Amino acid sequence: MVEDFRIVSLGTTCRTKYQILRNEYFRRFPNRKMNEFHMAVFDPKARDYHFDTHIFDWQITPVSSVCEYIESDFTGIFEREDLELTGDINHVKNRRFGTYHPHLFHPPNGVMTQELLNAQYAEAKSKMDWLSSKFQANLRLKQTILYLLYHTTIPNDSCQLINIFTKKSTGRFHVVFAGVEAIDTSIFGSAASSIVMPERVHKPEERRWEGDDNDWDRLFEILPQTVT
Numbered sequence: 001m002v003e004d005f006r007i008v009s010l011g012t013t014c015r016t017k018y019q020i021l022r023n024e025y026f027r028r029f030p031n032r033k034m035n036e037f038h039m040a041v042f043d044p045k046a047r048d049y050h051f052d053t054h055i056f057d058w059q060i061t062p063v064s065s066v067c068e069y070i071e072s073d074f075t076g077i078f079e080r081e082d083l084e085l086t087g088d089i090n091h092v093k094n095r096r097f098g099t100y101h102p103h104l105f106h107p108p109n110g111v112m113t114q115e116l117l118n119a120q121y122a123e124a125k126s127k128m129d130w131l132s133s134k135f136q137a138n139l140r141l142k143q144t145i146l147y148l149l150y151h152t153t154i155p156n157d158s159c160q161l162i163n164i165f166t167k168k169s170t171g172r173f174h175v176v177f178a179g180v181e182a183i184d185t186s187i188f189g190s191a192a193s194s195i196v197m198p199e200r201v202h203k204p205e206e207r208r209w210e211g212d213d214n215d216w217d218r219l220f221e222i223l224p225q226t227v228t
Contacts, residue, residue: 005227008138010056010066010149010161010175014102015209017057019216020148025049054138055131060090060100063155068097070139071164074132080121085112092117104128139165144172146227150197150211151179162188174227178219193226195219 007024009016018041025037028049039046055074056066069077082096090100091112104124107116138145147165155161158177165173175192177183183194197219199212 005144005146005174005224007146007148007223008054008056008135010147011059011061012063012066012149012151013060013209014058015211016148016150016178017054018210019213019219021051022210022213023216023220024051053131053134055128055135058103060102062098063149063151063157063161065097065099066149067157067160067164069132070135070161070168073136077132078125078128080118080125083117083121085114085117139169139171139173141171144174144227145169146223147173147175148223149175149177151177154179154181154183158183158185158192159187162192166191176223176226195222195226 007020009020021041022037025040026032029036040049041047041051055069061069077097078094079096082094083092084095085091086093086100089110090102091105091107092101093099094101101124104127105112105117105120107113149155149161155177162175165175173191175188177185177192177194178197179194180197180199182196185192185194197211197215199215
């Protein structure tokens, strides 16, 4: 087991990053309350703890697009002509990659328009460029990086993803596929593992986008054992 490793989200939704942050925050501040954590995550003015940010954290990204981002060295992943309005809380979709970007744009009244998209695009593009460079720098770190990907259906691109990381990463890495069904990762050796996430929901009408905290707590207890 490797003691010194970092956890980086590969999506596929914001749930993965939220749970990484929750685990990190309460390990550091075990006596704090959930509302304090939410303020630290969602209210920059109230934040007293620095959270690291990566490109797949706060967007919705199909596994195929995770592969294409990394394989292409993040070239052309956020061009203006590929963006369209969703008409809902996701705000903007990249039609080429099938990604959704609910946190990159900030409509003042909650309604995204073409005018706002045009006005805010340059700043959003600059942030995506910065996050792309940051992720590529991670691939060169000597420290072990554990990439965590949550899936609701078994991704067809799991083998491709491992092959891309093997080609692009000069440091040590491990990919964990966490989902409602297990993936056979035996062919990947020590490069990947699979953890079943029951994601129990006691009352369907109370399903939370954040996921089931108890199931995620169990996952974070297991994670250190997966990195060899």
